[in-house]
Amino acid sequence: MTAHRTRSADRTDAIMRATIEVAQEIGYAKLSIEAVAARAGVGKHTIYRRWPSKGMLFHDSLLSTLEPAADLPETDDVKADLRQRLHATVDLMAGEPWGALFQALAGEIQHDPVVAASLNERFFGPLEARSVARIERAKATGQIAPDFDSSLAQAMLAGPVYYRFLITQEPVTYEFVDGLVEALFAGMGPRP
Amino acid sequence: MTAHRTRSADRTDAIMRATIEVAQEIGYAKLSIEAVAARAGVGKHTIYRRWPSKGMLFHDSLLSTLEPAADLPETDDVKADLRQRLHATVDLMAGEPWGALFQALAGEIQHDPVVAASLNERFFGPLEARSVARIERAKATGQIAPDFDSSLAQAMLAGPVYYRFLITQEPVTYEFVDGLVEALFAGMGPRP
Structure with missing residues (x-):
């Protein structure tokens, strides 16, 4: 249970880091969930399960x-x-x-x-x-x-x-x- | 020449009015050059000849x-x-x-x-x-x-x-x- 939660938290961190990296590289306007998913090595659904929109994903990533x-x-x-x-x-x-x-x-x-x-x-x-x-x-x-x-x-x-x-x-x-x-x-x- | 310039100015006004109308109806985020062209009854090229981007078209329309x-x-x-x-x-x-x-x-x-x-x-x-x-x-x-x-x-x-x-x-x-x-x-x- 603890290991599972840790992996989930690690994956969340990886997605938020990927969001900031991609946004730095191409700018927020061109940022896409697809590009973040590819960078973080997860499926798009994994991202959409946690964040309802690109805006909220970016907001959480930046505030973190x-x-x-x-x-x-x-x-x-x-x-x-x-x-x-x-x-x-x-x-x-x-x-x-x-x-x-x-x-x-x-x-x-x-x-x-x-x-x-x-x-x-x-x-x-x-x-x-x-x-x-x-x-x-x-x-x-x-x-x-x-x-x-x-x-x-x-x-x-x-x-x-x-x-x-x-x-x-x-x-x-x-x-x-x-x-x-x-x-x-x-x-x-x-x-x- | 005067008649031609007047028609051109009328068309510019029609495009800017259409921009505001469509933006009011669906919001700026969803506004597209296609939708403005259709509303104003002009081709997309007519819009792009005068405005380099959706942002500048909206800016000019609002400031007018x-x-x-x-x-x-x-x-x-x-x-x-x-x-x-x-x-x-x-x-x-x-x-x-x-x-x-x-x-x-x-x-x-x-x-x-x-x-x-x-x-x-x-x-x-x-x-x-x-x-x-x-x-x-x-x-x-x-x-x-x-x-x-x-x-x-x-x-x-x-x-x-x-x-x-x-x-x-x-x-x-x-x-x-x-x-x-x-x-x-x-x-x-x-x-x-």
Whole structure:
């Protein structure tokens, strides 16, 4: 029983690795279940038994490699902590091959609500929750104005980063996100 | 010559209208050049002579319906003007059928750099330039801190809106963007 489960888990890993390899080589748009099956040395049915679509297969494969970023250390300096979180996002977006694959996944969720819901549940939701919790803690220590909506603050940090990544497609850099953190703290109203 | 050009322009319009109609009916993912050709009553070659890909055909067709938003009136109140611009974006995202089609186009530009470049040149670039110009004018009249980067300010307004639209896929509302404008003016640093 244990041996059987291990073989099954090994096969799942092999399929997910094959998915990432093939996607890196030919791009997500051309990725096919057939090509993944051939690379992993399994039948197509084996893949379809576990994943209902190419989108979900790709999503699971990519997330299986992305999840470690969970526990960034925290300091007493909220700006430093927020910068560090955003730097991790920059590393993901600018890194090879993850940047291009992550962008393809962001494209896929515009067409597939099932993948969109799962990506938010497994990836964006937990990231947001941690940022919101850090912002709440900074309100308690007086580093952030207590009347500032924490969820909106999170969207005002993540939003411009994803706007660059997905819309203008300009490079997302540490300098950009550092400037963003400073700007959000300062606000654009006239100085008193 | 004039009559010939008019017929050609009519045919271009008919193809772009057919593209939008078919995309509304079956979604962008399933849209095919064949289906558009059949709906418009032209041959596939006629379409391929003008558009190199399904993505560019869809992009041109959608932009041909979106461009009017160019000249929003301006007041002396920069917050009101920025809110009005964002409301126009909300109307686009929430409106039927444009919201779903616009989202599909945002998905397409994750795979097609030619469409991405053209969409930025024709749509996002001019919108950004107008917002930046409005922000610059507000700096001159003392309504915005002169040391706040205008381009970053624009990204901090547009970014959270597109983050909602494309990533979390929560509804984008007037309330959300009104709160965003207030928050960007206030900043999240402790109040002096």
